[in-house]
Amino acid sequence: GNSVTQMEGPVTLSEEAFLTINCTYTATGYPSLFWYVQYPGEGLQLLLKATKADDKGSNKGFEATYRKETTSFHLEKGSVQVSDSAVYFCALLNPLNTGTASKLTFGTGTRLQVTL
Amino acid sequence: DAGVIQSPRHEVTEMGQEVTLRCKPISGHNSLFWYRQTMMRGLELLIYFNNNVPIDDSGMPEDRFSAKMPNASFSTLKIQPSEPRDSAVYFCASSLIGGYTFGSGTRLTVV
Numbered sequence: 001g002n003s004v005t006q007m008e009g010p011v012t013l014s015e016e017a018f019l020t021i022n023c024t025y026t027a028t029g030y031p032s033l034f035w036y037v038q039y040p041g042e043g044l045q046l047l048l049k050a051t052k053a054d055d056k057g058s059n060k061g062f063e064a065t066y067r068k069e070t071t072s073f074h075l076e077k078g079s080v081q082v083s084d085s086a087v088y089f090c091a092l093l094n095p096l097n098t099g100t101a102s103k104l105t106f107g108t109g110t111r112l113q114v115t116l
Numbered sequence: 117d118a119g120v121i122q123s124p125r126h127e128v129t130e131m132g133q134e135v136t137l138r139c140k141p142i143s144g145h146n147s148l149f150w151y152r153q154t155m156m157r158g159l160e161l162l163i164y165f166n167n168n169v170p171i172d173d174s175g176m177p178e179d180r181f182s183a184k185m186p187n188a189s190f191s192t193l194k195i196q197p198s199e200p201r202d203s204a205v206y207f208c209a210s211s212l213i214g215g216y217t218f219g220s221g222t223r224l225t226v227v
Contacts, residue, residue: 043220
């Protein structure tokens, strides 16, 4: 079956520090991969995505590269800000499952806290 | 586009009462998902619909929970009777191909 594993949080960083949140997946075939972000009191928002191996998704200074050889999609940002404090969810969509509906498989989420 | 619209944003009710949560998906999206989020369990998929038809309700916790999608622009999640352990944030999301758009959620408190 499909599964997503994220690093345990919370992750606490000082402003301008480098961020990495690890994500690995298990799936048959060639899934699409996503990062969603949830700010306090809000729903999840799509942050970035990659649909095939070696693709790099990027948005708002965040990047993640689809690595098929290591089945990973780690989220990185070179310099975090206090406003990046949120919960980050890694997710996959397996095209083998799109016969009935496009159902995402989510990781458990990683809370990021950025301090001044 | 107004996005996925959920109502109410907050609901406080007494144990035993019926609660109905509402969701209006994005026009043109053909899949709709109901999630529950708690600190203990994280994000749980309760049920999802494709073209208004329920596809998988295996995440619905028990018979007290029911969901309907009478047309492409409206869905409800009902809890009857409600219990304190149902307190959570309930999210609705819709999609066309792959990417989800989430609503802002309904924070339910059962006292």
